[in-house]
Amino acid sequence: MSAAVQTPGQTRGRGPALIVGAVLVVFAAYFLVPLWWLGVTASKQQGDFTTTNGLWFSGFHLIENLRALFGYDNGIFTRWLFNSLLYAGIGAFVATVLSSMTGYYLAKFAFRGRRFLFSVVLGAVMVPVTVLALPLFLLFSWAHLVDTYWAVLLPSIVSPFGVYIARIFADSSVPTEVIEAARVDGAGEFRIFATIAQPLMVAGLATIYLFAFVAIWNNFFLPLMMLQNQDLYPATFGLYAWNSQAHLDPHVQLLVVIGSLVSTAPLMLAFLGLQRHWRAGLTMGAFNE
Structure with missing residues (x-):
């Protein structure tokens, strides 16, 4: 040979x-x-x-450390995890729905000012979150919503980046001919969006949800500005509060490390659960844009 x-x-x-x-x-x-x-x-x-x-x-000693974590201060860390899941889960879901509807409307409906509106969305993507912190605090303070769940949930459901991704996927994944055929058959606009457009945009919706979930879960500055009651803290901000007390109680340092490990688990599960749609979404969005 x-x-x-x-x-x-x-x-x-x-x-x-x-x-x-x-x-x-x-x-x-x-x-x-x-x-x-x-x-x-x-x-x-x-x-x-x-x-x-x-x-x-x-x-x-992982099992012992986990018991110490969830038993410390009457199990407050369990409450913080629940709050994080509430903020990230509900906030990302609503942000995905609103972003998909807005992106679909910008992609498939012709109206005056559409280009300008999309330019505003792109501009909002580049605005740092810290710039909006003080105006948001003043607005929510005026509405008496500071130190409530709404103070973290409501800003989280607005996602300009999600609108941008949804617009790309609606433009590339939903054929205009299919929409026109559904209109000829008598289907309403919302029915077309819910039964035709959304299934075709599922890769993009998974991408939007994952990005929104991670962004809300890791959000630190908004809870810092809005929350004083520790029962409303998300896990990330609660761990920060514990870490600031580590010089008074060295045992808390161990709890911060264990809590950091536990708080990464939902993010890993989200990535593993949505990675197929997420990778397809990133690839399709990159090629179509």
């Missing part, structure tokens, strides 16, 4: 491929090493934090 002959092009192509592979490995380590450290540290006792290797196990 004759040995395979490598062409000069194949030999030259190995160098860039190895460089790209090395860069990907570095980036993967950059994101995975902190997660590994978090999981390892969460299984240790308080006294082993600084006396043992931070990237390797020193006993396994």
Whole structure:
């Protein structure tokens, strides 16, 4: 049997491929090493934090640590997790529905000022959240909604980026001919949107929901501005409040680490549950735009 002959092009192509592979490995380590450290540290006792290797196990006390986490301060962390799921779950769902309706309307209906309105949406995407914090606080204070669930939920359901994605998917995934045929058959506009457009936009809707869920779950500045009652805190802000007390009670430092690990679980589940639609959505949106 004759040995395979490598062409000069194949030999030259190995160098860039190895460089790209090395860069990907570095980036993967950059994101995975902190997660590994978090999981390892969460299984240790308080006294082993600084006396043992931070990237390797020193006993396994994860179950004990979880019991301490959920039992501390009358189980307040369970309430914080519930609040985070409430804010992120409901907020992302409503944001997805509103974004899909708005994006579909911008893509499939011709009206005066449509381009200008879409330009406003694009401009809103680039506005930092911190710029809107003080006006939102003053508005909600005037409406007597500060320190309530509504103070975090209502701003979360507005997603200019979601409108942008929905407009792209409605324009590329929903054929105009199908809409016109449904109108000829006597279907109303809302029925067309609910039964025809939304199933065709499912990849985009999953992408919008995932982005909104992660953004709301990780939102820190809005609860900082709006909430004073710790029973309304999301998990991220509650852990921050605990971390500010770590110098008074060193045991709280361990709870912050365990809580950080637990609070990442819903995000991982969301990614795993929606990754098929999410990857398809990102690919389709990239090619169509």
